[in-house]
Amino acid sequence: MNAVDTALAPKPAVRLISGNHACALGALAAGCRFFAGYPITPSSEIAERLSRLLPEVDGVFVQMEDEIASIAAVIGASMGGVKALTATSGPGFSLKQENIGYAAGAEIPCVIVNVMRGGPSTGMPTRPAQGDIMQARWGSHGDYPIVVLAPASVREIYDETMRAFDLAETCRTPVVLLYDQVIAQLAETVELGDTSDLARTERKWASGPRAAYQPYAADEDGIPAMSRPGAGYRVHTTGLNHAENGFPTQNPEAVARNLGRLLTKLDRHRDAIDSWQTINCDDAEVLIVAIGISARAATRALDIARARGVRAGLFRPITLWPFPETALREVAARARAVLVPEMNAGQLSLEVERILGGKRVEGMHRFNGEPITPAEIAARAESLAKAALAKETR
Amino acid sequence: MIVDSAAAFDVRDYLRQEMMPHFLCPGCGHGIALRALLWAIHEQGIDKDTLAVVSGIGCAGRLSAYIDANTFHVTHGRPLAYATGLALARPDLHVVVITGDGDCLAIGGNHLIHACRRNLKLTCLMLNNEVYGMTGGQVSPTTSESRLTSTTPHGNAEPRFDACALAAAAGASFVGREGTRHVPKLKELIRSGLVHPGFAFVEVLSDCTEIFGRKNELGSSPEMMLRQKSELRPSAYRDTVDTPFRSNDLPTGILTKTERPEYGAAYRKAAAAQRASMAKASAAKSAAAPAKGTP
Amino acid sequence: MRDSRVEIRIGGTGGQGLILCAKMLADALAAAGKHVAQSQTYEPTSRGGYCNSDLVISDGEVDFPLATALDWLVLLDRLAIRPSWPLLKPGALVIADTRLCPDLPEGDRRAHHLPLSRTAIELGSERVANIVALGALAALAEICERRALEQAVRADTPRSFLDLNLDALAAGYRLGEQAITAPSSTSAG
Numbered sequence: 001m002n003a004v005d006t007a008l009a010p011k012p013a014v015r016l017i018s019g020n021h022a023c024a025l026g027a028l029a030a031g032c033r034f035f036a037g038y039p040i041t042p043s044s045e046i047a048e049r050l051s052r053l054l055p056e057v058d059g060v061f062v063q064m065e066d067e068i069a070s071i072a073a074v075i076g077a078s079m080g081g082v083k084a085l086t087a088t089s090g091p092g093f094s095l096k097q098e099n100i101g102y103a104a105g106a107e108i109p110c111v112i113v114n115v116m117r118g119g120p121s122t123g124m125p126t127r128p129a130q131g132d133i134m135q136a137r138w139g140s141h142g143d144y145p146i147v148v149l150a151p152a153s154v155r156e157i158y159d160e161t162m163r164a165f166d167l168a169e170t171c172r173t174p175v176v177l178l179y180d181q182v183i184a185q186l187a188e189t190v191e192l193g194d195t196s197d198l199a200r201t202e203r204k205w206a207s208g209p210r211a212a213y214q215p216y217a218a219d220e221d222g223i224p225a226m227s228r229p230g231a232g233y234r235v236h237t238t239g240l241n242h243a244e245n246g247f248p249t250q251n252p253e254a255v256a257r258n259l260g261r262l263l264t265k266l267d268r269h270r271d272a273i274d275s276w277q278t279i280n281c282d283d284a285e286v287l288i289v290a291i292g293i294s295a296r297a298a299t300r301a302l303d304i305a306r307a308r309g310v311r312a313g314l315f316r317p318i319t320l321w322p323f324p325e326t327a328l329r330e331v332a333a334r335a336r337a338v339l340v341p342e343m344n345a346g347q348l349s350l351e352v353e354r355i356l357g358g359k360r361v362e363g364m365h366r367f368n369g370e371p372i373t374p375a376e377i378a379a380r381a382e383s384l385a386k387a388a389l390a391k392e393t394r
Numbered sequence: 395m396i397v398d399s400a401a402a403f404d405v406r407d408y409l410r411q412e413m414m415p416h417f418l419c420p421g422c423g424h425g426i427a428l429r430a431l432l433w434a435i436h437e438q439g440i441d442k443d444t445l446a447v448v449s450g451i452g453c454a455g456r457l458s459a460y461i462d463a464n465t466f467h468v469t470h471g472r473p474l475a476y477a478t479g480l481a482l483a484r485p486d487l488h489v490v491v492i493t494g495d496g497d498c499l500a501i502g503g504n505h506l507i508h509a510c511r512r513n514l515k516l517t518c519l520m521l522n523n524e525v526y527g528m529t530g531g532q533v534s535p536t537t538s539e540s541r542l543t544s545t546t547p548h549g550n551a552e553p554r555f556d557a558c559a560l561a562a563a564a565g566a567s568f569v570g571r572e573g574t575r576h577v578p579k580l581k582e583l584i585r586s587g588l589v590h591p592g593f594a595f596v597e598v599l600s601d602c603t604e605i606f607g608r609k610n611e612l613g614s615s616p617e618m619m620l621r622q623k624s625e626l627r628p629s630a631y632r633d634t635v636d637t638p639f640r641s642n643d644l645p646t647g648i649l650t651k652t653e654r655p656e657y658g659a660a661y662r663k664a665a666a667a668q669r670a671s672m673a674k675a676s677a678a679k680s681a682a683a684p685a686k687g688t689p
Numbered sequence: 690m691r692d693s694r695v696e697i698r699i700g701g702t703g704g705q706g707l708i709l710c711a712k713m714l715a716d717a718l719a720a721a722g723k724h725v726a727q728s729q730t731y732e733p734t735s736r737g738g739y740c741n742s743d744l745v746i747s748d749g750e751v752d753f754p755l756a757t758a759l760d761w762l763v764l765l766d767r768l769a770i771r772p773s774w775p776l777l778k779p780g781a782l783v784i785a786d787t788r789l790c791p792d793l794p795e796g797d798r799r800a801h802h803l804p805l806s807r808t809a810i811e812l813g814s815e816r817v818a819n820i821v822a823l824g825a826l827a828a829l830a831e832i833c834e835r836r837a838l839e840q841a842v843r844a845d846t847p848r849s850f851l852d853l854n855l856d857a858l859a860a861g862y863r864l865g866e867q868a869i870t871a872p873s874s875t876s877a878g
Contacts, residue, residue, distance in 0.1 A: 016715045055665030060482045065508035069475035076479025187727040189719040229464035238467035300753035
């Protein structure tokens, strides 16, 4: 029995746990052995739980002096070869952005949880929102790739936390787990089963002679092998634009070459990255696109709408960025109208509009801290269906 | 890869020669500080493969690229926070931080005071040249009063930080200061910091001749360095009679050295104790439960 | 709609242990194979402000995990009336504490006014009013096995409070059982 088992195994099969609790357990199961964080509602439960669990598996928990220090320490630990996690909410996510960009540019794997609460600024710390959808993708300056996962249930937080680590390691990228306050603090009965034998992804480590090693020369998969400090490669890591040898350069060809690879590297891993769920989409006249608590409301709205004779379907991106756009296009082709309920003033709807170019996309936006209800979504779907039908028969 | 520490120190054994020529201005004190650091590393016999150097942004931050070790050039102000993660995750590495006065005391000031308080084993070398050199010579937290910089056109009116007093007040268990004027003494101070079992803060008084010196008409590089002689004195001289006659009384040498528990070791010890008590509880539990299939 | 959905809210103020007793009930339901989602709303003040703990129970996976139409409402403070009353289903059943929530709004609701907090005080601590309420709710709603609920209370109670909590649960069951035989008042206030 390895160290993980003692922390995870001897519990009943079905447990009532919160989303944040599931995140902590998923991280441990994925092999995370370092957490640095700073207290912030509503994500602190992750830190509190890992402060107890990480020492049990010979990992390290540290509460840092601020949000910036937390992401910095996490990247530092990962540069040392240890899988690392930090968790925060809106204000802290804003503070972390510069260093998330560093991790993206220097290609240091790490996982950042952002539990979305009301904003802007301090906003509503104990109320849910979905206002960080765009920030999660575009929050740091410059061009960079990033993976953002948007689980919608406690069980899915557990699974997606593990997948976040796998993708971070495989693609050498920061991965953001983005979920709202409702899902974070919601407790659900889940069956986690035996997690001890899950095959976890390990980073691709450099091998071979030092003289031949180029820290940013990629293999065919677009991902360079990383060198572990102490293994004798003695490389340089920098946030400056760098060439394949890792050293800063302003040579336009070298920058274009390396940055170009960075910006397209996720394209070669879309099979592993893309993830979405469709419900009742085959015959849907109204397609609903939603994440998190809004998607949970939409799921119930489907039944309400169908009971009233409206054929509604749901497309739920689980990987939010890069957006599974091919899948959405395919599903949306058959729909007469598209509805995007979200707890913000219009973010997911912008991306859906962009992808479905020309198709009418109706946003349903709320930012008062109250989740959008199934009945409201169903009513809007019904009126959209009627309007679309009227337009076609006219 | 260990260079024989008994052999004479050759700085080229520790430099990435492919990175030469370096980008420092003629007369800059940072090169002297780098040499002193590498000399101390050599004498201490630290393996280049397990040496990790983390640096921030600015002229000082660029130095890590020249060192033949595991080097990390991170974001502005944050090298101590990155180094904290690295050192906690990899206690087998010897982690050195190179930072500047702006990087360490302004944008990174919060990380400095908490690193001092936490007492994780790190050696922090702060190269103080009184100015933001790389961005064109703006005022920094250590710029002397009345000095001209590109953002204090009428002279600096802000009082400056005494970085060593700050570090000591924040609880650093090792604090020292030396100028670039006396390389062997600087090397010895850094070496003491490298062996210190806890957080070691070393301030190196360096000179920015090209930007700061020129603007303030402080003369050539050797002249600026000689100025250190009049402004610095060993801490042992603190109470001597000439105190009132000195315009500047920055003490040098080891200024603070106390013994406090090193954070990483203390954390690992507590974690091991937690695991041991868990193992004991689980053993007691399985002993209490009768094994299946035994008569 | 094919739906086995049942919604329960325990409403009161922060510090009354609403989340704990909802978790105990959820554990008992989970042990019986039900799918449960438990959520709470709270104000930034940790103690004294309005707080509720909701359970959504289903035979299959819970789709929308928040309360939309309450089948059962337990009121341990009058503060919980205003945010909860509009969510009541027609025919929903309300259990209200006689002392802390004496007046209920008009309307066609079945309501039981029970001395939950007074019973807790008589048992030795007002802090177990949540467990008394849990027992009363379980008796009236008949949503889980009594043994399973006792097991959940045992599992979530520190040893020093165990006897008190089990007594409180039993007292709550008695209150609930008496209420079944007594006619429930419509909430005329």
